[in-house]
Amino acid sequence: MKKISLIVMFVLLALNTMAQKNLLKGKITDKNQNPLTFASVILDGTVRGVQSDANGNYELKDFPKGDYQLKISLLGYEDSVLPFSITEAETKVLNLVLTEEPLWLDSFELHSSRGILGHGHLPEVDDYRINAGKKNEVIRIAELNANLAMNNSRQIFAKTPGITIWESDGSGIQLGVASRGLSPNRSWEFNVRMNGYDITPDPMGYPEAYFTPPMEVVEQIEIIRGASSLQFGPQFGGLMNFVLRKPDKSTRFTAETINTFGSNGLFSSFNYIGGTEGKWNYTAYYQKRIGNGWRENGYFNTDHAHMEVNYAASNRLKLGMEMTYMTAESQQPGGLTDAKFGEDSRQSTRNRNWFSTPWFVPSLSAEYLISSNTKLSWKAFGTLAERNSVGFMRPINVEDDLGNRQVDRDYYTTYGSELRLSSSYTFFGKENTLVTGLRYFNGHIDRKQLGVGTTGSNMDFSVAAGDYRRDLDFSNINLAAFAENIFRFSDKFLVTGGIRIENIRSIMEGKLNLVSGSPQLLDRITRTRSFALLGVGSEYHVTKGTEFYANFSQAYRPVLISDLTPPATTDVIDPSLKDSRGYNVDFGYRGTLLSYLQFDLSYFHLNYKDRIGTIAQTNSAGSIYQFRTNLGNSVSKGFEGYIEVDPITALFGSSRIGYLHFFASLAFIDATYGDFEVTSVSNGQITTRNLEGNQVENAPRKINRYGATYNLGKFSMTWQMSDIGKAYSDASNTETPNAAATVGLIPAYQVQDLSASWNLWKQHSLKAGVNNLTNETYFTRRAGGYPGPGIMPADGRTFYMTFALKF
Structure with a gap:
């Protein structure tokens, strides 16, 4: 861990020595001037984006001069798009005020801040895949009251109907889950992935999942039942992706x-x-x-x-x-x-x-x-x-x-x-x-x-x-x-x-x-x-x-x-x-x-x-x-x-x-x-x-x-x-x-x-x-x-x- 930290700090130090081409910064608030945290700030049509911090501030650095559209989005607020131009080595300040959505409704992302947490559904199109028309669930780990240190499957999958769990690994190292009458043996009836790529020995020949990431670092678990077979292949159980x-x-x-x-x-x-x-x-x-x-x-x-x-x-x-x-x-x-x-x-x-x-x-x-x-x-x-x-x-x-x-x-x-x-x-x-x-x-x-x-x-x-x-x-x-x-x-x-x-x-x-x-x-x-x-x-x-x-x-x-x-x-x-x-x-x-x-x-x-x-x-x-x-x-x-x-x-x-x-x-x-x-x-x-x-x-x-x-x-x-x-x-x-x-x-x-x-x-x-x-x-x-x-x-x-x- 110490070596990894030193490497990261060395990279940051090296970056600080590089001259910034330009800087876009500002603050995002609501109509009452309250700062909005974790608003998504994206240069539309590019791969560049950040989030607002605890004080509503954001910074985007080191991108080419030109004409852009700044897109800001946050659940519960109307999206805002602001065109701007920036020259080389220019510092530009853009402050934005977001307006609350009238009904704050979205069938796949809405959850009540007062209680309904931890469970949702995938959007129709997301992350280079189509989810529309498929039985799918999203388990948002950070919103659960659960024993995450031990990867307690019984609590983590509680709101996902039909999940069979083998509770035979008291160490929390291996996950054994299945659905729809399939075998939970090390989750081998699921196509198990992490961040979209395989983590099992061989999904075609030996798909047993001996590795499970710690739940403290998992943002969400995405499950698409057997309808995932077209985009991801085996197995009958569907896709289980740890994000x-x-x-x-x-x-x-x-x-x-x-x-x-x-x-x-x-x-x-x-x-x-x-x-x-x-x-x-x-x-x-x-x-x-x-x-x-x-x-x-x-x-x-x-x-x-x-x-x-x-x-x-x-x-x-x-x-x-x-x-x-x-x-x-x-x-x-x-x-x-x-x-x-x-x-x-x-x-x-x-x-x-x-x-x-x-x-x-x-x-x-x-x-x-x-x-x-x-x-x-x-x-x-x-x-x-x-x-x-x-x-x-x-x-x-x-x-x-x-x-x-x-x-x-x-x-x-x-x-x-x-x-x-x-x-x-x-x-x-x-x-x-x-x-x-x-x-x-x-x-x-x-x-x-x-x-x-x-x-x-x-x-x-x-x-x-x-x-x-x-x-x-x-x-x-x-x-x-x-x-x-x-x-x-x-x-x-x-x-x-x-x-x-x-x-x-x-x-x-x-x-x-x-x-x-x-x-x-x-x-x-x-x-x-x-x-x-x-x-x-x-x-x-x-x-x-x-x-x-x-x-x-x-x-x-x-x-x-x-x-x-x-x-x-x-x-x-x-x-x-x-x-x-x-x-x-x-x-x-x-x-x-x-x-x-x-x-x-x-x-x-x-x-x-x-x-x-x-x-x-x-x-x-x-x-x-x-x-x-x-x-x-x-x-x-x-x-x-x-x-x-x-x-x-x-x-x-x-x-x-x-x-x-x-x-x-x-x-x-x-x-x-x-x-x-x-x-x-x-x-x-x-x-x-x-x-x-x-x-x-x-x-x-x-x-x-x-x-x-x-x-x-x-x-x-x-x-x-x-x-x-x-x-x-x-x-x-x-x-x-x-x-x-x-x-x-x-x-x-x-x-x-x-x-x-x-x-x-x-x-x-x-x-x-x-x-x-x-x-x-x-x-x-x-x-x-x-x-x-x-x-x-x-x-x-x-x-x-x-x-x-x-x-």
């Missing part, structure tokens, strides 16, 4: 420190700097988080660092660079049997299991304004990372023999590039928007497993005897192109349509196992396929603040590395194995009524075809072998609803005793298998059955969350409750758990959280809370392997307190 806080445009330098203390030795320190100076802006953060975990053997120690620098090379060209690095040391307490869980869910029978994920994500970007209506964006990104585990991995009902542990290591080397063009044009008197893009991705995974590790109990990934018994190489090359267009037929009605063309080439080879000293080699598997995805959506604005929306989009899930890895060399992979295909359908009504009611009510239908599975077959010699192929399909359908109301504002308009608002996030999901044939082998005989009508595993039918927030001045408190229905851990819908606790019912549960915040004065704030207020004993997952096996208990009651200082 980090951008450099402060209102000052040359700002710094912030957020320190959290909590139960079980939790300590988190988040430190941030950022600012703008002339053509440059920058930001950097460092977070240290350490704790012992709620369960025995749950120690964790993580470090996150990030730096971003942007440079306005000209009025039309902006260049950027980002680097993110994470190290994580995490002890894994393992799973429990049902009996052990009933005795004491905090206990752990594994103290030699460790997990580590060093993660480095660099990114370069460029943005060029071709004209006032057309702009171009380019991003290049990569991932250099590892996934390392060591431990005793036998079933949880087998006692650790204290012998050599198993070591598994993955090495990820990926890089990619995306080019996007956004253009607005007039057709029949209406402004339409076209967004097109090209994508190249190259991913390589070196997977080393079944290594013979040490007999110790610390985090040691060295292999003590011999080589790894499994050593596989997996490569993926992906080329894609897409186009999507908004057609506006009137001020109220629009239609979107688009297409995505994909080409995927996957290669799998290597050593599957080592038997009696002899390697068992896989035949090289090369699969190339090309296909197209289509989609169409629409919006009809009933009022200025509400609209109907509908969407149909095809989706797919590529054949993953796990699909191409047979458990044994006798198993056979179908040479015609296909990517899973299907589609998402959404139909809903959403918006804002006045300033006190916000809602989004919708029906969805997700068709998941060609799901991959394994069945037993008999070869010509009469021997039974396992055959992995496309077996069948599943369908998820149901209701997703979010509603939030501020009754005090509705009834009285204003209140001296504070404001109270309520929200409900409801989802009823029917996720069932269609025609899906499976087999089992007993006494040398193959038995066939069909899963048709069975509930999809890890898909509770009921996902309801409720909450209430009380605001009084600078004080705010939020209570919320999660009410989640039962689920099954396997496709056979096994009710009675097995001895190893890897299959069986996942019971319904209710859990409550309470958090509060208080802005002591302008630059200081205090937050505190209790997670799992009533100390419920529950679990959301039965793990078949790592980090289990067995039941993975969720955390019981924990406390936290956060103190933040900004200067």
